[in-house]
Amino acid sequence: MNPQSGSTIRINNPTTAAAPKPQTCRHHLQQIVQAALQRVDPYQAIHTRVTLCGDLLRVNTEDLAIDLDLSHYGRILLLGAGKATAPMARAFEELLGERIDTGLICVKEGHLEALQRTEVIEASHPVPDQRGLDAARRFAQLANIADEKTLIINCLSGGASALLPYPLELQSSGAGVAVSLADKQILTRLLLGCGAPIDEINCVRKHLSAIKGGHFLRLAAPARSLNFILSDVVGDDLSSIASGLTSADPTTFSDAINIIDRYQLRSRTPASILAALELGLAGTLAETPKEGDHCLSYATNILIGTNHHALLAAEQQARQLGYHTRAGSVMITGEARHAARYLATIAREVAASDLFMEKPACLLFGGETVVTLQGNGKGGRNQELALAFLQELSAWGDALNKKVFFLSAATDGNDGPTDAAGAFADAEVLSRAKSDALEIDRYLGDNDSYHFFEKVTGLLMTGPTNTNVGDLQIILIY
Incomplete structure (x- = not known):
């Protein structure tokens, strides 16, 4: 019924519950x-989604189901990086025991667990340090010696980008690139301080790294990898979590340079970083792996916890x-x-x-x-x-x-x-x-x-x- 002309409509004050102390x-x-x-405890997430029956490793999540016969592999590597990596590694140690040949994880200082078969390296976050660099170098070495009889179980979570710095100076690029850890520290602080979102920060990181943006998979191929990921990225974009260590990268050297320019950081960015990005733009340095790259076929990415x-x-x-x-x-x-x-x-x-x-x-x-x-x-x-x-x-x-x-x-x-x-x-x-x-x-x-x-x-x-x-x-x- 329409109100009469000139009438006043009153809405009663809401009756709300009295607030407690x-x-x-x-x-x-x-x-x-x-x-x-x-709900997103990484230890519980692994134990509720991964089981072992004889030689059969089974993974069941809301999105996929995997049965993997471990008898096909002569060696299992347990690797990981991120703030939540230690409890994930503990769960896999309890699950796989002596089947693990080598274990190595890198965590933020203070994010520790008592592990038996896995070496733990503490490193700095959000600005990388030498300890993280040492860990990243060993990750690359383990990936290089992996073969088709190797199963790599990666535990990845937020923080991995900063915890595994591997600047291009450690890669035989043949282009005279020498991006130092100090250079990456300077750029990381600049990007954090200008308010750049994490996906843009990671885009730049990936194009200054020898392992991020899918480069790790290139090093590890033809080893099989199961990558258990706890997502700290809005929208759960696999190419951004841990700077896309085990996924295709849709971004380019051109994108990375544009981000530096967007925030007017060029004058404060170390010359070595600008030189490396320009070499990548010119095609002298290899781009990150894109969809369809053969190395991606050996990897399965599994989201075990999200916002x-x-x-x-x-x-x-x-x-x-x-x-x-x-x-x-x-x-x-x-x-x-x-x-x-x-x-x-x-x-x-x-x-x-x-x-x-x-x-x-x-x-x-x-x-x-x-x-x-x-x-x-x-x-x-x-x-x-x-x-x-x-x-x-x-x-x-x-x-x-x-x-x-x-x-x-x-x-x-x-x-x-x-x-x-x-x-x-x-x-x-x-x-x-x-x-x-x-x-x-x-x-x-x-x-x-x-x-x-x-x-x-x-x-x-x-x-x-x-x-x-x-x-x-x-x-x-x-």
Whole structure:
């Protein structure tokens, strides 16, 4: 029925559940994150998807099923790189035991497991170091001696790109290329600091590496490889995870040069790197393997855990806690501050009305943002996102901001170069900041989110989780 002319339509204020104490909400956020982490635990992922019956190795995932007769192989190599590699290697040690001839993995400092048959090398992340270089050299050596009777089991996860630097100076290119580790460190810092997304960073890395972008498969052919991958890349693009160590690479030397120019880094990029990329553009250096390259036929890539899997587990846990739950996008990318504004807009609309969903509500998002550095502070993309969300929250007024509880967290437990996994944003954090006269704008301007949240006890501290599937954003609304 149409309203009468001149009448006023009133929408009743939504009847929402009374918000529990802030510490209860924070505990709920931690429970939801923990459920997500358990779903993508790499040790459990291997044990639930890979079995051994006699000589028959069976792999069953949502996407594929493989039966491999191990009696056809005289040697098994267990290799790996990434933050989540150690628990994956432990699972394969328990599964295969003495069948493993050689084991070698490279992990970020502190991401360790007690292994019996596998050597573990700790290296630096996100900026590579000499230890990672030594590990990459040995990876290449093992790949070179592999033959058709060799089975390579690769365990790969986020962080592998930085943990296995193998610059072109170590490759006999015949072109006089000498890209040093120091050169790659300089370029890595430049790319991280300008806000380039991970796929662009990896594009450049692949074209300065002797093993990334599928080059590892060229070295290993004709050895068979099963590559178990925990994805930290938005969209799960195999050519970006671990810089496409075991997959075809759609990018080119031209793309890599264009990325450097796009961020106006040419004047600060080491001359050796520019020279190497120009030689590749001219065809003097070999391009990365493309679809159809023969070396790809020996490899099978298997996704065992993704951001989407983590989000589904988080959704289930939130429902068990009594929340009306909705999983949103797993494609939260771009600048952390822009993402914060987008998420805050959604949260405010849900908090202000029952038109969108019932309360208490839980909204879930995933992805991986970036931060363009403007200051000299300390923090990570999740802490910056939480601080920008808090800034939005501060403008709402008490009637709304007391209804919303936010957490942004890195699933690996290390948000940027910090010991925190992420940070909480809610009215209690805002109140503490006001009491201590902490100016959100100033801390954001200096990219100093870590010290801000440290002062207001708003950091999420998990320690290394030994998994890595990107980031999670969780919003509770009453």
